[in-house]
Every structure is written in structure tokens, then in C-alpha cells.
Amino acid sequence: MNADKIPDIIISRLPVYLRALQHMADQGMRTTSSQELGEHVGISAAQIRKDISQFGEFGKQGTGYSISYLLDKLREILKVDRLWDVIIVGAGDMGHALARYQGFVNRGFNVAMIFDNDKSKIGQKIGDLTVEDTAEMVEKVKASGIRIAMLTIPATVAQETTDKLVEAGIRAILNYAPINLIVPPDVRVQYIDPATHLQRMTYYCE
Amino acid sequence: MNADKIPDIIISRLPVYLRALQHMADQGMRTTSSQELGEHVGISAAQIRKDISQFGEFGKQGTGYSISYLLDKLREILKVDRLWDVIIVGAGDMGHALARYQGFVNRGFNVAMIFDNDKSKIGQKIGDLTVEDTAEMVEKVKASGIRIAMLTIPATVAQETTDKLVEAGIRAILNYAPINLIVPPDVRVQYIDPATHLQRMTYYCE
């Protein structure tokens, strides 16, 4: 693997390749080319080859890429060749939907805990999980060593909760609250805000 | 307004500025600078000035930007100075969570219909909405003139459903299904896939 620093924009495309390759493998395909993969993900063949070649020579001239081999390599690069425990903070509608989502486990994630500060929700069962008290969150997350959180709480309390998550050792946050979070440089945040995503498209609507 | 084609990467930042300005306005602030706004959204002051200046001269040297004026202008540019009807396709957990989400209305969107093909869900009430039969979707969406859809169905049926949406006149799709959609060039798609977003961050986790 290349020791140089890989641009984040390349890293951001790898999960898309991974997902498409997983889909191809599910369909029984054995090999693919940068051309074919590009058509599936809407990215040029040249860019796919360049992206992949940052990490090694995984293809063969004339025949392309072995899907299962490239899957293994991408999972290894993205570190999803293991199962990451994650927590959910906020047991509202969105927290519930994520807690019940079946799509995490075969993509490398396991929802291990869910927290809320609403007394009426604490103790409630969601599938295998029981809603725990946010007051105990820092302690429990520290003890668990969990590094990844999904935030599904109101924007008003998102920053203070983020500060607690960082204190608890969380290093990656998937933020569903419609607010920009301030975090130390070693903490990553990804934003999911449906209204913001929709507003990116209305510009083009007549 | 500038008649030149504005790069999509600039358009994609405007909703983030809009959200931050709305937050500032809610806090009672009247004016801001590119410097201050930049600190809120994690973008350089120079870039914010350059982005905004694509559309006109909305600031004043020495004093910065009037928040309410810039809000008005950004809403106008993004066309969210009106209320867009949107539909939800798929009344599972995620569809339910979006149907109940309170954050759309003051960002320019109104959930007008929700569809599912599961007989046990059709007729079910979700807030003010009643789940309708996907079989009637094309007809009803055509009649309504609605242009925007949120897709919360399994990946296996996402492409065929997308084809129907396009036929029905939908021009913007917020896709929660973990699959790349193939659409004509005049249709926009935004992707929300929590597993993909998480996989973008595990690369950086130890």
C-alpha cells in the first residue's frame, strides 16, 4: 500500500466502487473492467483506474479486475474488513429507523448502543437494543472503545452532545442534525441533512 | 443574476450558507462577514466571497453582509423562496421518519404524498398523510405536477421505480436506496446511504 497521503476525494469514491462491486458479485459476476464499473457508478474509466492504482496493481491487462479480489482489497483499504461497533445518539424517528436498518451488518457496521435523554424513551426496546440514558453515555462509550457515532438529535443540542462524544473517544460522526459541528482535527464528520440535499437540486428545477 | 453557467460545486455550498445564516438570524444576529460565516461552516472567507459574488454584489465593504438580505437572495437563487411539494416512495421505517420530519417546511418543502406497494401499508395514516398505492403513482404524480421525490425503498426495486418517477415528471430524486441510479441528463439525483458515509470515515480510524 502506498505510504503517500491519499486525497480525501479519492477515499470518498472507494465506498461507491465497493458498493457497486458487491452488487456485481451478488449478481454472480466474476470480473469487470474500469469501463464497465464506470458505467455502473457514473465515473470515467480513467479515473477509476487512477483511483485504484493509488493502492496497488489490482488489475490485469486484457482481462480487467477480479471482482472478489478487488472487493477484498477495497474492504481492507477502507478498514471495513472487520465489524465496527457504532452508537446512535437520539432515539427519535430517525434513530429508530437507523437502529432497525438491516443494511449495516454486511457493510461493516454493528449498532451496539442507542442513547436518549428523554426519560420516557430510556429503557424502551428497539430490536435487540435498549435505549440507554445519555447521562451515562461518556462513561459507557469510553469503556467500550467505540469510535463511531450517528447523531440523530435536535440541532439545538448537537454541539454539546458532540463535545461529549469527542471526550468519550468517538472519532467519526455521521451527523443527521441540520447544523455544522465544530470538532478537533482528528475527528471526522459526515453530514446527512435531507433539506440541504433537496436544496442542492431545486436550483436546477424549473 | 449571472447568466454564465455556475459550477455545481458552488451550488452545493449555497444550502450550507443558507442553513448557517438561518441559524444566525434565529439567534438575533443582523449582519455577518465572510470571515465569521466561514468559521461557522468551515469554509475559507475568500471562497465564500467568491461563491456569493457569482450572483451579485450582496455585501458592503467595511460592514459585511446583511443576514436577512443574503437569506432572501440565497433562497431566491436556490428557488426555495417557495414551498415545493415532494413525494416519498416507500413507507418503511425511513419513509415514516421522513414523513414525520418537522424540518422540511421552513426549508422550502412539503411532503404531499407517500406511496408503497405493500397492501398492508396502503391506507395507513402517517400524520396528515395516507399511504397510497404505488400502482397509482405515475398517474397521481403527473396530475399533481410534483417534481421532487425521496426514495426509501429496497435497492432491488429502486431502478424500476426511478424509471416510473422519471416518466411521471419527477426531476429531482433524493435516493436512500444503496444503489447508483441511471437517469436522463435532465434529472438530478442526490444519494444518502449511511453505510457509504460511514465507510468514508473508517479509512481514517485506527
Place this chain on the structure above:
DNA sequence: TAGATTGTTAATCGATTAACAATC
């Protein structure tokens, strides 16, 4: 072998940043 496709280089294209005159 002939055809296909990779990995990589160089050229192009586009986005970001730094700097500063204009001006509120």
C-alpha cells in the same frame, strides 16, 4: 498472435487561495 485493458505519464481543466484596490 490479435484484441483488450491496465497502470501511468503528460496535458488539460477547474477550483482554491492570496492579495489588494475600492469603498463603506
Place this chain on the structure above:
DNA sequence: TAGATTGTTAATCGATTAACAATC
């Protein structure tokens, strides 16, 4: 006026694309 901050230009930086030798 003095200080602050915009809008814009030019320079820098980075990403994408095109092309092709290498080779399966």
C-alpha cells in the same frame, strides 16, 4: 478620517482526462 471588509484578479494548487506503452 481610520478601520474593516468586500469583490475581483492573478497565482497557485489540485483533480481529471487523454493517450499509449506494457502486457495479459
